[in-house]
Amino acid sequence: MTFLRDADWLTRERVRGYAVLVALAALALLVNSYLKAMGPDGTDFLAFWGAGQVTAAGDPAAAYDLAVQERVQTATGSQGWFAFVNPPPFLFAVAPFGMLPFPIAWIAWVAVTWALWAWASIRAFSRLWPLVLAWPGALLAAGHAQNGLLTGALLVFAATELSRRPNWSGAAIGALVIKPHLAVLAPFWLAAGGRWRAFVGAGVTAIGLLGVSWLAFGTATVLGYMRSWEASALLMQLDNADFFLRMSTFYSQGRLLFGETAARILGALSLLIALAAAVLAWRRFSGDVQAAGAALLAATALASPYLFNYDLPLLIFPTLWLVRQGLDHGFRPYEKLALVALYFAPYATRAAALPLGVNLMPLAALALLALVWTRPAPGQAGRGAGTQTAG
Template identity: 30%
Template sequence: MSVNVAGGEEPDAEQIVLRPPVGVLVGGLITSIYALTVLVTTIPYPGKIGVNYNALGTDWMVFYGAIRSVLDGHASLIFDAERFTDFLNTAFADWLSKPLDLRPWAYPPSFLLLLLPFPPLGFFGSYVAFQLATAGLLAVALRFRAADWTVSEVLLPIVLLCPASFINVIDGQAVFLVAALIVGGLRLLKSRPVLGGLILGLLTFKPQFCILVPLALIASGQWRAFWGAGLSAMALVAASGAIFGWELWLHWFPLMVENLAGSGTKWIEVGRIWGNSVYTCAMLLGAPQGLASGLQLLAALFAAGSVVIAFRSRLGVREKMAVFLAATMLAAPHSGPYDQALVTLAAVFWLTTMGSPRPPLWCWTLALLIWLVPLVSPPVLIPVSRPAPLLTAALIVLVLQRRPAPAEPPLQRKAGSNSAT
């Protein structure tokens, strides 16, 4: 498999064909086939191969159950974790291979607004439709042509065939939508900053993935995009409050504070500890809760500083995109194996900036290790994945060490080209 990419950020840039080493290519294909096999066998024989996911779409059950409950006039149900879990186990008893453990709703009411089109399709129809729709949005974000962007025709298949993407489909999660908003929003900052900002503001539907957006926009001086992001975020809040009632927000805010403060032991046991965050990995490596929280804070500060450095520099769009995607994952106080697709995408962008068809073997090795992380997750079950945040941090450092293109002479700059994003 070869990958056509541009060696620079201009439309007439030299075309480069990335050729992965045979071992890396074979390893990637084998693990993709394995992840697909896990997906297929989860339908009749969950847990026979790989991690036992119980049934397809267990996270989508939470999304679908929440919007269904609100539309049926039982909005308070979604903030009572025990009652909501009992509701899910009853409603989907025929679909589940065993009852779900505690499954709380932890998302802001603005997420419900994005789910509003899907309930008429029923559970399975909406599950399939959401995955197809969000994968389609990611395809648009990656394939859209712009004056300063040339991407591979196979970049989208690489992303969709990575193990994290298969796990996203198994769980019925939303990483395709998160990636589409990040890629689409950042790519539009130069040509259509207001639209790019409006798109990035939609990331507030999953707040852990939007915390670095303001820093990136301020660091790059994209004030129009900054106000656009704020406008779309507030529009989501206002629309969800008008449609579903403001009581949902009054219930959600204290729940969010409790979860972030770590005082909700049930949330730690059934939520964060089953994720891939720095906090989770530190706890599982033996750190006390206070130290784990401190390490998560340090990771968030490192991620924030990296984004500021990248977006104040003259690094190209793809380098900035790689830093932002990886830093977003590192800073998130909670993430799942499926969210590793963001880091996989960052690694692919990094490889495309090497300026050579054959980057060093160690670069491919790092990318392959990042690719493999979801298959040895969650860390609570598979200890080998617990140092995985170090791979993400290493990728960020390596991208920041990339040398930006030489500055244009003053007269040439006056003649035409826009400033870098």
């Protein structure tokens, strides 16, 4: 049983070797994702590129015009196309890529957003850089050319820099106005910790970005964004099993398996657990910023009813925080194996969702939060079972 309980065979050298193998496999899979993205089925990135192209051409309101977007996106040769539903400040991010040919824009977007995420994550866990570079959760986001790497970079940076640069940390949280449901816990977390400089910085940044985008893109663009809510609402109203299997929330899986009423109850319970964790983390970890940040980011994956596995690059922070705690204070029984499973969870649960008929990522996110929460507060941790074997 010690083979599984302590996993002493998982040495530092083996972890780095496995990381190299995973990274090589990731590159091959990423090339495959690119080839599929250039095919007739299209890719999520078409929505960003199409919005960026009309914005760069001087017609940002057309980013939310479904007829225009169908025409622009299918002009690439794709038979599929996607509605753009992000708030207007996100147009600042996608406009430069809309000036590039679609095949080049896809590569540039993935490279830039992955680099930002890797920079923020390695900054947080410099000793564990091989685990950052090989993380399968980043592969999933990169393969979709979605914005999970960008939002993950913002959240990881915010949690890392809160003590040293609270204004910048708050600004990173405020920039999540581009995907606000990922920041729903952050104001409560900052207020509970008395981090008022970051709190104000987040609010000023969010309001500032909204105001600047209004001035830059006009009222028609703002109204177009508001009309795009109908497209999002329609997606949630459809009984599309594949759509809900691609989502990674308790609400989505409850909706798929048990119906709307059960889904609402599960979603509400998930949000309450996440909110309680975010607010109480400061007391639980005696004010330790990194530990409280790990709890916040783990809880963020449970807070929203609308979330996909490609939104989860933010989970690198709580996952590697647990690895670092294990290295510094000893791993608990079976913790190494649990961390290996959670390390692969964003990608593995998405790959298994369609064959299994259920997306298990909500359970993995809950397990990750539980592991973070049950870790002794830094400075009070005793030596546990296991040895220092990773990073």
